[in-house]
Amino acid sequence: TTWKPSKRSITTVPDGTFPTPAGLGPEIERAEVGTTISTADWYGQDWLPMPYPPSGVSIRGNWRYEPVGMTLVGDHGQDTRGMTYEVRSLDVRPTAEQLAGAPEPLAALKREFTQLPDSLPDVVHRTAREVTEGSASDYDRAVKLQDWFAVSGGFEYDTQVDVGSGSRAIARFLRDKQGFCVHYSFAMASMARSLGIPARVAVGFAPGTPQADGTVAVGLRDAHAWPELYFEGIGWTRFEPTPTRGSIPSYTQPDTEENALPDPARPSEAASAAPSAAPSASDGCTLERIRLDGGCPTESAEAVIAAGGDGPRWYTVLLWALGGLAVLLVPLTPMLWRLRTRAVRLGAHGRSEADAAPHVLAVWDELTDTAWDHGVSPDESLTPRKAAARVVRLGRLDEEAAASVHRVADAVEQVLYAPRPRPVAGLADDVRRVITGLRASSGRGARLRAVFAPRSTVRVVWQASAWWAGVRRRALALRPTWRRPSRQQG
Template identity: 65%
Template sequence: RRIGVLALGVALVVPLALPTLHGGLLGEAGSGVGAGNGRGGTISAVNPLVSLRDSLNVDDDRQVLSLRPSTGEVPDMYVRIVSLDDFDGTDWKPSQRHIGAVPGTFPEPVGLSEDVKRSTLRTVITAADWYAQDWLPMPYPPSGVRIDGNWRYEPVGMTLVGDHGQTTRGKTYQVTSLDLRPTAKQLAGAPKPPAALEREYTRVPARLPDVVARTAEEVTSGARNHYEEAVRLQDWFSVDGGFRYDTEVQVGRGANAIANFLKRKEGFCVHFSFAMAAMARTLGIPARVAVGFAPGTPQGDGSVSVSLKDAHAWPELYFQGVGWTRFEPTPTRGTTPAYTQPDAPSSARPDRELPSRGAAREPSAAATRGEDCATPPRSGACAGPSAAVAAP
């Protein structure tokens, strides 16, 4: 019954330990972005984010997307909806951006060099006939998309957004994307980013409590570069910091929310991603938060089923030469990137049988099962926010 309510667009606003916006991942779509002439315009967020915590605790999960990769191998694919890059100490939200016509081939991601190993993926995605989302879920970074309907392109986030009420409901589309495989050495040796980008994505408000920056410095003490700082933050949250994954946390909101989370050490993906992104910014690492879905469940027919419980949020940090790079601080959720584990051959797939509430009973410090287990398996279940758009 609760899933049915979500599908009808009734967003459940819950108290969180971190700043939140309001809106719904599964809510009814917005009004589109306006004229749709492909020659400019802007988008702005209207009620773009809510953490639908109850969707993690439903007994009857529900498929949102079906992915069918063109290769025989099923990748551990995150599907991204939108990035949140405007942080005022209380809210994370998408910045207002200019949009235009959807290009036939997308430009190369900002900051990506030819030295980074990559392969091209083609994925056919089918959205459920009840899933009405303004932003088009796509693997990141996309390099092209084939879809009918009224869509516009936002180049900074490399996202597509529906125009004139266009949504994902029942849509089947093909996305060409890059599977990037940077090395730890490339990330550690990343040069300084462009000044304008660094300035925009390291901005933190004056009212952010001092404990946030102080804790970031303590956790990363001794790190030789921003990459090592990022890995230490990720590992502190996900493995050795004593944090618990809990979808039923009820603590305060507002300017002190991140400080409360760092003190209580309980929360789910929204808390972890928001806190790590904010802490990274205090260290001078450009950071934003991505919203979408963690890797789904492979099916017998070669497809991948992405469900309500795969909804997720994660931080993206910028490294010149690689570009925007995913990290995974949420314990037992998602997959740990291989480039954050120099000695690990690959990331582990999510354990779909791991219950969300059960995970909350075990602190992250106890997540590993021995020195021969480089990464604990993580489930992709995490309440995910999304965005709606309206005419400027």
């Protein structure tokens, strides 16, 4: 009925070099790549984004190691907000001949990664056999499945489809041939398992956008899912069945000069691995400024203070006035900050494709923060759809407000998975209906706290903490290193 992460034991992060990836033999060509990764202050996840397979990582904080997936998991509340870390990874380069000649995998691994539920529709296995008929190896079957989804099967990439849930959802996807990366990856992995090929689904990010300074920008629009199939001697190997997304691996294409193109999923050897130290020169109100600063500055007239007369000095009056204003404003600061943040988020227009994504994500942030203010704490490990269902359930929203929550969540999924997100009208009004619904379902005390002491203002503390940590890192980097003079033998 669903795919979900397997329950795995975690251990301490290995010192130095990580273990060799499962199944990778010494005869497979590989190169080690170094990557420096910086995450935005608003990107808080438990799982650390890393190129696969990693061979080492240098990072501060509380992290644990999951050896099967070779991933790092945050411990004791550790997440990815505002992190800068270095990863060494292997660029594994198998050939088609090596994949086609791969021996049978170990029985225990094959048994675990070919399991399928009894409720899986027969059409899945039947279609897999038809598509791969005449194949001489598991590699040939895998390539035929990939090409059928991505090229020859008549499938279309569409983030607006709803194939439903449960055991029949995959059958509807194979029938209608419309969906996004989640559908393609889950379908190919299920079909591969039905043919006896060990398979799993990876969730992460597709290659980002190269920048002028040599870095690569990876955003939420690059969120992606893809299947990985296991070949003994090579290990877990990426395939790309989703049309127009990701990149077709070179080892699944004919070895000709015409197809000898660089794989954008691999870091460029000529590109700098260092993060950009300078902000963008754009003066526009960007998504980063909305998320990190709470909005964009506006112009205001300068105040001119006149002096003269026999009364108190003008600066004395000013100091008393400022002191009195501070006494009034300090208790109201959380409320004023939330009102300003809400006005900025809901005031974005999102009328063009260029600003559709910032508008939708800002509106979603406002919805989840408002729910947090009313006692529904955020769970950023959930998908937008599941997060919306949680807000509706815990917030005890009526039918109209619940529909508004789901409309905003649908728009977020379109932003995350659609190659060209389309503007969606009325999202700000949807959030206002949700705010009204949350207030109606809350008690008087909860309503007052949501206004005067909103829980989501803790984000200001997080931002200040991240800023101070950055200042300390820069200060330590500038500290001189003292060395002893060498001793001379006389």
